[in-house]
Amino acid sequence: MAKETFCEAEERRFEKFKRFGLPHSFKKIGIAIVIIGFIIMIVGKIADFNTLSLKFILKRVILVGLLIAALSKEKVEDEMIRTIRGQAFSMAFIAGVVYTLVQPLINYLVSFVAKDDKSLLEDVGDFQVLWFLLTMYLLFFYMIKKRL
Amino acid sequence: MKNRIKIERAILDITQDELAKKIGVSRQTINSIEKGRYVPSTVLALKLSNLFDKPINEFFFLEETD
Numbered sequence: 001m002a003k004e005t006f007c008e009a010e011e012r013r014f015e016k017f018k019r020f021g022l023p024h025s026f027k028k029i030g031i032a033i034v035i036i037g038f039i040i041m042i043v044g045k046i047a048d049f050n051t052l053s054l055k056f057i058l059k060r061v062i063l064v065g066l067l068i069a070a071l072s073k074e075k076v077e078d079e080m081i082r083t084i085r086g087q088a089f090s091m092a093f094i095a096g097v098v099y100t101l102v103q104p105l106i107n108y109l110v111s112f113v114a115k116d117d118k119s120l121l122e123d124v125g126d127f128q129v130l131w132f133l134l135t136m137y138l139l140f141f142y143m144i145k146k147r148l
Numbered sequence: 149m150k151n152r153i154k155i156e157r158a159i160l161d162i163t164q165d166e167l168a169k170k171i172g173v174s175r176q177t178i179n180s181i182e183k184g185r186y187v188p189s190t191v192l193a194l195k196l197s198n199l200f201d202k203p204i205n206e207f208f209f210l211e212e213t214d
Contacts, residue, residue, distance in 0.1 A: 074174075075174075076173070076174035076176075078172070078173040078174050078177050079173065079177070079188070079189050079191075079192060080173065080174070080176070080177040080180060080186050081174070083186075145176075147185070148176070148180045148185050148186055
């Protein structure tokens, strides 16, 4: 009897974890954080006050904003939204892997064609991969939702 | 998969929104089911069955491609 109760409790905790999400209002907050982060980055580049530490902080702020937007629930969370969420995550993951494989080659080809002396095969940075993953997830989610 | 959800809903004389609220989903989900773009889960199909008071295979039909 005690073992069954422990299993049920584990199942309940797992279900709660599966259905975790921030309230719907957080989506706008997440998008606002991303936009503000990008604007500060662009302004910093133009006005030339982008220090290394500021770039480091801004990149993480943008990632947090994207994560908040990705984890936010829809107005009505039902089984169809959960299905769409799962499909969007798997498509974004595959897109992320392809991006990581292909992007360095594209960068190298472009710099080779542009006859850039510094053309090297460089790995994609962590920020780029995570930013791409989260952005693709949000794009796929809304594309699939619109199609349904 | 084909379905007669729209017809069954018309028999009950309720809107998509009302049907959605009765079974705990969004109006968009009902619309997607009626248009055949989304296949509901077993639980949702059983809820519809209870509401329409008919067995599931009287409003959901398999197609040859299924």
